[in-house]
Amino acid sequence: MTQIPTEQTITYHTVTLGALTREGEALAEVQTQNEAGETTSVIYRVPTGLPGERVTIAVEAPPTPQPGRKRRRWKPRPPRVWITEVHQPSPLRVTAPCPVFGTCGGCQLQHLRYESQLEWKREVVLKLLQEVGGFDDPPLLATVPCDVPWHYRNHMRFSVNRTGQPGLTAKGTHRVLPLEECPIAHEQINTAFRIVKQHVNPKPQVLIRCSTTNQQMLMQPAQKPEVKQQLAEAGIELHTETMDEVLGGETFRIRPSSFFQTNTKQAEKMAAMVQQGLLTSALAETTEQAKKLTIVDAYCGVGTFALLLARTVGKVIAIEESASAIKDAQWNVRHVDNVEILKGKVEDLLPELSSQIDGFVIDPPRAGCMPAVLYALLKNPVARIVYVSCDPSTLARDLNILCNQHTIYRLHSVQPLDMFPQTAHIECVAVLERNNL
Numbered sequence: 001m002t003q004i005p006t007e008q009t010i011t012y013h014t015v016t017l018g019a020l021t022r023e024g025e026a027l028a029e030v031q032t033q034n035e036a037g038e039t040t041s042v043i044y045r046v047p048t049g050l051p052g053e054r055v056t057i058a059v060e061a062p063p064t065p066q067p068g069r070k071r072r073r074w075k076p077r078p079p080r081v082w083i084t085e086v087h088q089p090s091p092l093r094v095t096a097p098c099p100v101f102g103t104c105g106g107c108q109l110q111h112l113r114y115e116s117q118l119e120w121k122r123e124v125v126l127k128l129l130q131e132v133g134g135f136d137d138p139p140l141l142a143t144v145p146c147d148v149p150w151h152y153r154n155h156m157r158f159s160v161n162r163t164g165q166p167g168l169t170a171k172g173t174h175r176v177l178p179l180e181e182c183p184i185a186h187e188q189i190n191t192a193f194r195i196v197k198q199h200v201n202p203k204p205q206v207l208i209r210c211s212t213t214n215q216q217m218l219m220q221p222a223q224k225p226e227v228k229q230q231l232a233e234a235g236i237e238l239h240t241e242t243m244d245e246v247l248g249g250e251t252f253r254i255r256p257s258s259f260f261q262t263n264t265k266q267a268e269k270m271a272a273m274v275q276q277g278l279l280t281s282a283l284a285e286t287t288e289q290a291k292k293l294t295i296v297d298a299y300c301g302v303g304t305f306a307l308l309l310a311r312t313v314g315k316v317i318a319i320e321e322s323a324s325a326i327k328d329a330q331w332n333v334r335h336v337d338n339v340e341i342l343k344g345k346v347e348d349l350l351p352e353l354s355s356q357i358d359g360f361v362i363d364p365p366r367a368g369c370m371p372a373v374l375y376a377l378l379k380n381p382v383a384r385i386v387y388v389s390c391d392p393s394t395l396a397r398d399l400n401i402l403c404n405q406h407t408i409y410r411l412h413s414v415q416p417l418d419m420f421p422q423t424a425h426i427e428c429v430a431v432l433e434r435n436n437l
């Protein structure tokens with residue numbers, strides 16, 4: 001039994017770790033005794049731990065508020081917890097290759113073998129579909145792996161410290177960690193990063209986005225001539241306004257502030273799933289039938305799904321609110337005549353759509369769909385919906401409304417897809433069919 005940590009003190013506990021949280025941290029229960037001699041149990045979240053491991057953890061109590069004016073701005077934060085020694089490692093543990101793993105906020109699972117990451121992600125989705133979604137036995141498939149689960153990110157945002165050095169931020173702080181490279185960043189980004197870090201960076205952030213299919217790279221802020229020269233010598237074609245990436249055989253123009261899928265190779269698989277989810281059904285069994293369909297691509301970004309679908313279906317109505325993504329989408333679909341782009345919020349435009357719609361692809365941000373969007377899908381049901389989600393908890397919530405609370409749709413399949421290996425982020429593609437079709 002150990003003492004409750006006092007302000008800024010560090011206490012050490014040897015524990016057996018429990019399950020991983022949704023954020024990829026292992027739970028540790030520690031018995032403590034308060035000043036009155038009462039025993040209580042405290043649960044800590046342990047980064048870089050795995051279930052069943054016997055470890056010693058250090059727990060640093062968060063600072064208490066200082067008297068004075070700053071007190072009003074003080075926010076409680078959880079204690080900092082880290083493993084000081086692994087006594088009995090899990091058979092699933094592997095050596096994390098990154099020297100700042102556990103401190104950096106980017107990755108949570110580098111220490112878990114990749115097959116187990118995939119299984120864990122499926123388990124998280126299963127639990128959410130059961131507990132939040134209300135599906136006893138959901139049609140949940142195995143997680144689709146990333147063929148090479150390293151160096152997949154085509155987009156990185158580095159923070160810059162007071163001396164102008166870029167790096168990645170330590171979890172829960174503003175501290176910039178010195179870094180040689182990031183093992184999940186695309187190799188082109190690491191090459192550019194090593195050049196940029198030789199110079200003093202004047203702005204608080206450096207954004208780097210690269211193509212995975214050509215030498216183009218976007219960087220913000222604009223770089224000095226000597227940096228540009230070094231980048232050119234490294235074979236990088238530096239752009240500041242837009243760059244092109246090829247996905248699914250189509251070229252997409254992207255601005256720095258437009259959303260674009262971070263893992264191009266997995267996004268290609270995702271786009272194929274969207275297409276298959278919409279078209280492999282009674283909705284369209286033949287090419288001719290598909291050519292008669294009108295599909296809505298809600299939250300279309302730069303028009304990725306819209307353009308790829310336009311090759312197969314009769315018409316795509318694409319909806320997006322970001323002015324920058326709309327500009328890109330307009331350029332991206334310029335050579336097809338069956339994509340109509342609507343600028344605005346999906347929750348405002350969807351209830352107003354007057355066309356006959358056969359299917360939807362919806363790919364909302366992490367918050368999921370607004371009630372007005374779900375209501376519109378229930379009020380005017382379509383034969384098929386493909387729901388692409390980057391947060392399985394909001395996906396489960398929305399599927400519950402569409403399939404269980406209202407039973408207008410039935411859940412055909414949920415396919416987790418590993419877009420973000422080494423992290424706790426989970427992407428899913430769910431296919432819904434209208435009931436009684």
Ligand SMILES: C[S@@+](CC[C@H](N)C(=O)[O-])C[C@H]1O[C@@H](n2cnc3c(N)ncnc32)[C@H](O)[C@@H]1O
Binds near residue numbers: 300319344347
């Ligand atoms: C997860 S991204 C999906 C983009 C696209 N489907 C793709 O695969 O590249 C979500 C997109 O929805 C847009 N967005 C967010 N909220 C929106 C809203 N309420 N109405 C319309 N678009 C929205 C964002 O600007 C972003 O481009």
